Amino acid sequence: MEKELKVAALRNGTVIDHIPSEKLFQVITILGLDGVTNQVTFGYNLESKKLGKKAIIKVSDKYLSQDEVNKIAILAPMAKINIIKEYEVAEKMQLQLPDEIIGVIKCKNPKCITNNEPMSTKFRAIDKTKGLFKCHYCERIVEGENVVII
Amino acid sequence: MANRSLVSITDYSRDKILQILDKAAAFEKNPNQQILNGKVVATLFFEPSTRTRLSFETAVNRLGGRIIGFSDASTTSGTKGETLKDTIIMVSNYADLIVMRNPIEGAARYASEVSSVPVVNAGDGANQHPTQTMLDLYSIKKTQGRLENLKICMVGDLKYGRTVHSLIQAMSHFNPTFSFIAPKELELPEEYKLFCKEHNIPFEEHTELNEANIADADILYMTRVQKERFTDLFEYEKVRNVYTLRNKLLENTKPNLRILHPLPRVNEIDYDVDNNEKAYYFQQAKNGVYARQAVICDLLGL
Numbered sequence: 001m002e003k004e005l006k007v008a009a010l011r012n013g014t015v016i017d018h019i020p021s022e023k024l025f026q027v028i029t030i031l032g033l034d035g036v037t038n039q040v041t042f043g044y045n046l047e048s049k050k051l052g053k054k055a056i057i058k059v060s061d062k063y064l065s066q067d068e069v070n071k072i073a074i075l076a077p078m079a080k081i082n083i084i085k086e087y088e089v090a091e092k093m094q095l096q097l098p099d100e101i102i103g104v105i106k107c108k109n110p111k112c113i114t115n116n117e118p119m120s121t122k123f124r125a126i127d128k129t130k131g132l133f134k135c136h137y138c139e140r141i142v143e144g145e146n147v148v149i150i
Numbered sequence: 151m152a153n154r155s156l157v158s159i160t161d162y163s164r165d166k167i168l169q170i171l172d173k174a175a176a177f178e179k180n181p182n183q184q185i186l187n188g189k190v191v192a193t194l195f196f197e198p199s200t201r202t203r204l205s206f207e208t209a210v211n212r213l214g215g216r217i218i219g220f221s222d223a224s225t226t227s228g229t230k231g232e233t234l235k236d237t238i239i240m241v242s243n244y245a246d247l248i249v250m251r252n253p254i255e256g257a258a259r260y261a262s263e264v265s266s267v268p269v270v271n272a273g274d275g276a277n278q279h280p281t282q283t284m285l286d287l288y289s290i291k292k293t294q295g296r297l298e299n300l301k302i303c304m305v306g307d308l309k310y311g312r313t314v315h316s317l318i319q320a321m322s323h324f325n326p327t328f329s330f331i332a333p334k335e336l337e338l339p340e341e342y343k344l345f346c347k348e349h350n351i352p353f354e355e356h357t358e359l360n361e362a363n364i365a366d367a368d369i370l371y372m373t374r375v376q377k378e379r380f381t382d383l384f385e386y387e388k389v390r391n392v393y394t395l396r397n398k399l400l401e402n403t404k405p406n407l408r409i410l411h412p413l414p415r416v417n418e419i420d421y422d423v424d425n426n427e428k429a430y431y432f433q434q435a436k437n438g439v440y441a442r443q444a445v446i447c448d449l450l451g452l
Contacts (some may be wrong), residue, residue, distance in 0.1 A: 111254055113260045116234075116254050116257075117233055118233065137255070137256025137257075139158065139255075
């Protein structure tokens with residue numbers, strides 16, 4: 001019970017749990033939570049049996065689109081997303097890594113065309129279990145844990 | 151139109167590779183034909199490359215096509231801040247096909263997506279240079295009579311050498327055995343070793359270029375060990391002469407062995423090897439014209 005109280009309870013909205021702590025701020029950024037007017041609470045470096053240290057985000061009155069959920073899958077494939085209605089879990093959303101990821105991942109190769117032209121990046125998930133992404137343009141491969149989000 | 155471009159060697163299937171090689175053989179028999187009569191080919195070289203540009207332009211000229219383009223990016227609107235996209239859209243209004251070399255990796259893929267005419271990648275930084283791979287394959291097939299079941303020994307800069315990487319990908323269709331000979335600093339990147347394992351391609355790795363390590367090779371693919379790749383010049387001095395191929399080293403190699411090199415060669419092949427019947431690198435460069443004639447005609451549906 002004490003564990004539950006570390007982050008305030010949510011009446012309506014979305015809970016994103018089991019985020020690796022070091023990915024928390026990236027998740028906040030890709031969901032644009034740093035620019036919303038909703039109430040957002042998050043916990044950082046909470047104890048987790050699975051992850052060691054985990055983070056959790058609770059957003060009031062916001063429900064994620066499948067597209068947003070997919071972006072989370074790039075950063076935190078182990079995350080759990082629950083839709084909360086009247087303090088109850090109304091729906092569990094499944095994380096699904098998309099085959100093609102456009103405009104989300106930044107290519108780390110400074111000589112890549114995507115870092116030299118005003119254009120969107122495009123990556124393909126070539127190994128979803130290992131989290132390997134290949135740049136459609138310069139053909140370099142990045143591993144999930146090294147992914148940089150635009 | 152993007153699907154009609156040649157950007158990466160992985161765009162070609164096994165059958166497509168063989169089909170282009172057959173076409174190249176036909177051009178070798180009869181290189182002067184008026185197939186491209188009335189066609190305009192743009193050669194856009196954003197960085198200099200004498201050999202590749204002349205080879206493409208020879209290929210087009212011998213087929214009766216006309217050429218527009220530049221060989222120095224400093225004479226283009228790029229210096230005024232024009233994007234690659236705008237340059238390519240403009241040029242695709244003028245030409246029937248674009249040949250582009252660009253130091254930016256992925257530039258050719260992007261160009262193929264914005265162009266209304268086919269794009270041939272003539273090298274995009276350290277990434278791909280597929281027509282080089284096609285001429286390498288053509289040279290291997292011509293000298294060995296086949297592509298299947300060959301032992302290919304690659305020597306030198308296997309880390310940054312894009313021709314090496316593309317050749318590994320292309321040869322994977324033909325059941326090869328590889329031997330990689332490189333200094334530790336320049337060994338083949340892990341992802342290509344993984345590629346070999348995934349495709350059940352046997353390979354061995356050595357750090358020394360000696361008789362034993364090339365004894366059973368059918369193809370010796372030499373590359374330049376570039377000074378600028380080394381952070382420690384002392385390391386460079388240590389390896390530069392170790393990877394020099396000399397006539398003496400070739401005495402006990404197989405009679406069908408042929409030496410390839412994408413050129414330019416600096417000191418990794420001694421000049422005394424040039425007259426050895428196993429030296430094939432200059433003919434290899436000549437084959438580039440036929441391979442490029444075949445690629446260009448294929449992309450234009452001719």
